[in-house]
Amino acid sequence: MNTIIEKTRLSEDVYKMVFQAPYIAEARKAGQFLIIQLDTDFGERIPLTIADADEQAGTITIIFQAVGKTTRMLGDLNQGDSIANVLGPLGTPTDIRRVGTVVCVGGGIGVAPLHPIVQAYKQAGNKVITIMGARNKDLLILEEEMRAHSDEVIICTDDGSYGRKALVTQPLKELCEQGIVDEVTAIGPPIMMKFCAETTRPFGVHTMVSLNTIMVDGTGMCGGCRVTVGDETKFVCVDGPEFDAHLVDFDNMMLRQKAYKEQEQHADHACNIGLDVRTPQGGTK
Ligand SMILES: Cc1cc2nc3c(=O)[nH]c(=O)nc-3n(C[C@H](O)[C@H](O)[C@H](O)COP(=O)(O)OP(=O)(O)OC[C@H]3O[C@@H](n4cnc5c(N)ncnc54)[C@H](O)[C@@H]3O)c2cc1C
Ligand code: FES
Numbered sequence: 001m002n003t004i005i006e007k008t009r010l011s012e013d014v015y016k017m018v019f020q021a022p023y024i025a026e027a028r029k030a031g032q033f034l035i036i037q038l039d040t041d042f043g044e045r046i047p048l049t050i051a052d053a054d055e056q057a058g059t060i061t062i063i064f065q066a067v068g069k070t071t072r073m074l075g076d077l078n079q080g081d082s083i084a085n086v087l088g089p090l091g092t093p094t095d096i097r098r099v100g101t102v103v104c105v106g107g108g109i110g111v112a113p114l115h116p117i118v119q120a121y122k123q124a125g126n127k128v129i130t131i132m133g134a135r136n137k138d139l140l141i142l143e144e145e146m147r148a149h150s151d152e153v154i155i156c157t158d159d160g161s162y163g164r165k166a167l168v169t170q171p172l173k174e175l176c177e178q179g180i181v182d183e184v185t186a187i188g189p190p191i192m193m194k195f196c197a198e199t200t201r202p203f204g205v206h207t208m209v210s211l212n213t214i215m216v217d218g219t220g221m222c223g224g225c226r227v228t229v230g231d232e233t234k235f236v237c238v239d240g241p242e243f244d245a246h247l248v249d250f251d252n253m254m255l256r257q258k259a260y261k262e263q264e265q266h267a268d269h270a271c272n273i274g275l276d277v278r279t280p281q282g283g284t285k
Pocket of ligand 1: 048064071
């Protein structure tokens, strides 16, 4: 089960993996994610978006950036290896309707979770304008796939090595000024999503963001992923991951994301919740 069928390196630290998960492939919808655990012996559980699925073949695709211990371990797996635990599909699917012109904004690895959403908006009969941003040309992913599902693609790089030398908020503002935008979805680093929200706010354009808070159980029981949306506390794993960008308290979310910075710097951190746990061999750890 969960056997890796295909592994491709998309850029220096970004991998695409296709693996067997027939039940998830059948059930998943745009916007949903998985929780993956590689080391079943108290290993970290990490959320990754379902970037694509093939119902017939019974496979799903993930695209991930190797940023820390678990994503690096995942990047070291190869075709034929298995992913120990995969839980999903989790999260509320994206509310896809025919609204007219939708602008989809993806920053960095945020282009991966944006991919199924762009596909679904196009299939629903919308005009889709995709804005993709990266620090430089080499870090840009999924350009061909995004062009296949978008009416127009605008590429921005921070250093001007490809497309426009601009932040993604610049073309977003220009499109809003033309008065042609009915809805926006933005996925990327929290700071990018915050500024996309501030860009569309004065124009009153409904804007959705997909939040990447720290997640632990992914089932709404641990409280790890809580975020303030309007006057309410929401759990991103079950109430989201998508929310109205104009209501999200991004500053509080960014503060909470830094909570485990120190532990993350130690690559061998493991969650034992400070308990004595009995092992199958009769000992404790
Ligand atoms: C709903 C959702 C969908 C996501 N989809 C993707 C995706 O498609 N591709 C992708 O590359 N990344 C995605 N991420 C981010 C991904 O979960 C983190 O990069 C990953 O957890 C890092 O783990 P690590 O052990 O390699 O790194 P660590 O060294 O442990 O952490 C590096 C950074 O990753 C984040 N992180 C760590 N653990 C978690 C956790 N349990 N939950 C959430 N964030 C964490 C933190 O911001 C941390 O600063 C998604 C996150 C969420 C919440
Ligand atoms: S991850 Fe535990 S409540 Fe959401």
